[in-house]
Amino acid sequence: xxxxxxxxxxxxxxxxxxxxxxxxxxxxxxxxxxxxxxxxxxxxxxxxxxxxxxxxxxxxxxxxxxxxxxxxxxxxxxxxxxxxxxxxxxxxxxxxxxxxxxxxxxxxxxxxxxxxxx
Numbered sequence: 667x668x669x670x671x672x673x674x675x676x677x678x679x680x681x682x683x684x685x686x687x688x689x690x691x692x693x694x695x696x697x698x699x700x701x702x703x704x705x706x707x708x709x710x711x712x713x714x715x716x717x718x719x720x721x722x723x724x725x726x727x728x729x730x731x732x733x734x735x736x737x738x739x740x741x742x743x744x745x746x747x748x749x750x751x752x753x754x755x756x757x758x759x760x761x762x763x764x765x766x767x768x769x770x771x772x773x774x775x776x777x778x779x780x781x782x783x784x
Contacts, residue, residue, distance in 0.1 A: 667705045667780070669735040670695055670752065675728045676712040682760055684710050691732070694755035698748050700740070718765055729765035730756050738772040745770045 670691050678684070692708040695701060718729055732752050736745075753768045760766065 667737060668695060668701050668707070669733075670706065670708040671733045671735070672708070672710040672756075673729075673731045673733070674710060674712060675716065675730075676714045678728060678730070678760070678763065679712065681762065684712075687759055690755060690759060691752065694751050695734075695748070698751050700744055700748060701736075726762070726764060728763045729767075730760055730763050731766075732756060732768045734768065734770045735773050736770065737775055737778065739775075740772075 672687060672691055674682075674684070674687075688708050688710050692706055695706045695708065696703045716729075718727060734748060734752060736748075740748075749768045749770050753766065756763075756766050756768070
């Protein structure tokens with residue numbers, strides 16, 4: 667059920683394997699032990715046009731932002747562990763990217779709907 671959405675500047679496609687980023691991000695989520703492997707859903711979304719705050723001279727204009735959506739009910743410590751695991755993985759996978767961030771968001775059970783395979 668957890669969703670890992672990796673947003674990134676499209677220019678990264680020239681230097682990083684996005685399929686590897688996705689599969690390794692999935693593995694990083696699994697390695698936390700917080701979810702069953704079959705429940706994790708990971709995807710990547712490129713951005714071609716964006717602004718990263720105030721431009722700095724020599725800025726590479728590269729970023730990765732991961733949003734992790736999980737059903738409510740996890741402790742703050744579990745969320746911190748999850749955020750750190752994804753953040754550390756992204757920093758290792760893309761050392762040349764200066765802007766890396768991770769956000770863990772709770773989804774309310776009452777407002778989450780899901781169709782499962784028949």
